[in-house]
Amino acid sequence: MTPAGPDRRPTLADVAARAGVSTALASIVMREAPGASATTRERVRRAAEEIGYRPDSRARLLRSSRSRLLGVVFGVQHAFHGDLVSGLYAAAERVGYELALSAVTPGRDERRAVAGLLSDRCEALVLLGPHSPTAALADLAARLPVVVVARSVRSAAVDVVRTADAEGMHLAVDHLVALGRRDVVHVDGGRAPGAAERRRGFREAARRHGLEARVVAGGLTEDDGAAAARALLAGPLPTAVTVFNDRCALGVLDELRRAGRAVPGEVAVVGYDDSRIARLATVDLTSVAQDVAQLTTLAVGRAVARLDGTPVERRELVVPPRLVVRSTTASPR
Amino acid sequence: MTPAGPDRRPTLADVAARAGVSTALASIVMREAPGASATTRERVRRAAEEIGYRPDSRARLLRSSRSRLLGVVFGVQHAFHGDLVSGLYAAAERVGYELALSAVTPGRDERRAVAGLLSDRCEALVLLGPHSPTAALADLAARLPVVVVARSVRSAAVDVVRTADAEGMHLAVDHLVALGRRDVVHVDGGRAPGAAERRRGFREAARRHGLEARVVAGGLTEDDGAAAARALLAGPLPTAVTVFNDRCALGVLDELRRAGRAVPGEVAVVGYDDSRIARLATVDLTSVAQDVAQLTTLAVGRAVARLDGTPVERRELVVPPRLVVRSTTASPR
DNA sequence: GCCTCCTTCTAGAACGTTCTAGGCCAGGGA
DNA sequence: TCCCTGGCCTAGAACGTTCTAGAAGGAGGC
Structure with missing residues (x-):
């Protein structure tokens, strides 16, 4: 019978009492720290097992000034953020940190998400495609x-880890031009994170090839893409389209096919993100892939470097993208 | 100059010192608890503001035995889980609880996700579509x-909140039969959570209408749906198809259209989940909607009831689904 | 004057861990 | 004999909160 009620969560003191040692020694054993004999270790471990002891990470963190906790703010809507979160878990584990997740939802904005993490005593924050203004981010930093x-x-206050989005567009345009497609249009992402950079990359590459750099309004969603495609269908059709992201590209594809236009026969289409959608057999979309493993490893590495006081050379780390060619791009029929 | 280094996180004692009161009183003010005069409140609040004080939720939780923290395990891949998480945040906030998120990723299984939440001192766990065996769930409970x-x-150990999936299939089949479609096939979800129930519902409804209850193998993804559609195309085409979920339905749709079959002219298609995909103008899929607000409100309510010791009548709460009719179902052409 | 009651406040003990400082004992060198 | 040294262990103080018990001071009733 435990002293303070039957359903009390077992504590280190309970383990120690049962094993007949001090709590300090029990702590040593649980942390696998040096300073306990093999027999005692065994005894303490068995006691812990028997009463179902689980360390209380909050008490643990309270005591040690370091929490080894990284806060992550992500958008619950974004499939790509899901991929990033997976990568972050793996990267954090490799360097002995834990993750605290805080989601941005339609009813919970970034401020709220960040505030939650701050009171959880995270040592650093990793923000996935945040919408907060630069000033707010600097304040936070x-x-x-x-x-x-x-x-x-x-x-200068925040670190950035991102894909070389301009270079990604270079890859896409170079690929299209190599296929003999010279009338290329970019479907834009507006004010979404990364859109400006991708637009810029498109323009640079087009100019380099001596092409007219035509850009039409698009957006993040399939519906935005469909609308953009309808706009394109109203005029003379280009021979190739680069699109802000895969979701939007899907809308473009769908609308083109509905209008009876052959892809890639008449129009080639390139997406961005290499999301699961792009990889589907029924979609099989050529796309610019972001290197998730690299992005997440660098993000965690940078956070840890700041915490350790390791001198850091650049504020911004840029990861090269990769073009994944699938069946929506080919030479004209 | 703070005593213990310049970048120490400000604590309640700092606030109290600056306001010239005891920490206990500062605590009272920060918690908005009764027992402080208006002028003192104002003074303490200003001091907190000035030094940028943020309560340390871990210390707070350590002290009070209740943590008012609900652990949520979700799959980072599932768009539907994203919707549920959004709803859970809102529901938890309404009853004064916080959420601790723990993701299941390709490299992090449910055991890990749950273990993390347990040491965070969550009072209860909400598991979204868990894959763990019943015995493991019972142990946890x-x-x-x-x-x-x-x-x-x-x-009998765990509470369940779910959609009446069988009833959802009844709605779908009744709708199709009312449209004059009597040759209906179900594309199955295999061992996915909910699949068995949906299959059962389909069979019941088909039998009730005196139809042959044909079921073909499907799955969770677009590719699974495409494969199922190819199987259907190999024989005499049914006049209607119900599909395990929207993603799979999308694959079915795409493959049917590629084969030149008119939807809904020749074949009507009904999905399940009413996901964002189904709502897209380019897809516009008739689908069975799950009531996310209700599911999440009930889930949180049930967790809280258990914690408060409120007597609970049933272990399982079943929420009725709703059929959202869009353009993939209509009378035969 | 004394008692009670209220409001406003404070000291100090929790909470469950880790860390610091030190105790005790055996072994070994002088 | 004495003093180190090292291995194993413990007491007690942190960490930043909240909570309990109670003090101080005034108002009011007798």
Whole structure:
């Protein structure tokens, strides 16, 4: 019978009492720290097992000034953020950190998400494609290390890890031109994180090839893509289209096919993100892939470097993208 | 100059010192508890503001035995889980609880996700479509209240909140029959959470209408749906298809259209989940909608009831689904 | 004057861990 | 004999909160 009620969560003191040692020694055993004999270790471990002891990470963190906890803010809507979160878990584990997740939802904005993490005593924050203004991010960075992923921020206070989106568009345009497609249009992502950079890359590459750099309004969703495709269908059809992201590209594809236009026969289409959608057999979309493993490893690495006080050379880390060619691009029929 | 280094996180004692009161009183003010004069409140609040004080939720939770923290395990891949998480945040906030998120990723299984939440001192767990065997869930439920969402579990130990999936299939089949479609096939979800129930519902409804209850193998993804459609195209085409979920339905749709079959002219298609995909103008899929707001409100409510010791009548709460009719179902051409 | 009651406040003990400082004992060198 | 040294262990103080018990001071009733 435990002293303070039957359903009390077992504590280290309970383990120690049962094993007949001090709590300090029990702590040593549980942490696998040096300073206990083999027999005692065994005894303490068995006691812990028997009463179902689980360390209370909050008490643990309270005591040690370091929490080894990285806060992550992600958008619950974005499939790509899901991939990034997976990568972050793996990267954090490799360097002995834990993750605290906080989601941005339609009813919970970034401020709320960040506030939650701050009171959880995270040592640093990793923000996935944040929408907060630069000033707000800089304010935050005055409190603790902040790493922004997949968006570029013009501030000396925050670290940025992102894909070389302009280069990704170069790859896409070069690929299309090599296929003999010279009338290329870009379907834009508006004010979404990364859109400006991708637009810029498109324009640079088009100019380099001596092409007219035509850009039409698009967006993040399939419906935005469909609308853009309808706009394109109203005029003379280009021979190739680069699209802000895969979801939008899907809308473009669908609308083109509905209008009876052959893809890639008449029009080639390139997406961005290499999401699961792009990889589906029924879609099989050529797309610019972001290197998730690299992005997440660098993001965690940068956060840890800041915490350890390791000198850091550049604020911005840029990861090269990769073009994944599938069946929506080919030479004209 | 703070005593213990310049970048120490400000604590309640700092606030109290600056305001010239005891920490206990500062605590009272920060918690908005009764027992402080208006002028003192104002003074303490200003001091907190000035030094940028943020309560340390871990210390707070350590002290009070209640953590008011609900652990949520979700799959980072599932768009539907994203919707549920959004709803859970809102529902938890309404009853004064916080959420701790723990993701299941390709490299992080449910055991890991749950273990993390347990050491975070969550009072109860909400599991979204868990894959763990019933026995493991029951073990867990012996430690703390467990609510499983969107899957049915045959165990008296855990609470379940789910959609009446069988009824959803009744709605779908009734709708198709009312449209004059009597040759209906179900594309199955295999061992996915909810699949068995949906299959059962389909069979019941078909039998009720005196139809042959034909079921073909499908799955969760677009590719599974495409494969199922190819199987259907190999024989005489049914006049209607119900599909395990929207993603799979999308594959079915795509493959049917590629084969030149008119939807809904020749074949009507009904999906399940009413996901964002189904709502897209380019897809516009008739689908069975799950009531996310209701599911999440009930899940949180049930967890809280267990914690408060409120007597609970049934272990399983079943929420009625709703049929959303769009353009993939109509009378035969 | 004394008692009670209220409001406003404070000291100090929790909470469950880790860490610091030190105790005790055996072994070994002088 | 004495003093180190090293291995194993413990007491007790942190960590930043909240909570309990109670003090101080005034108002009011007798």
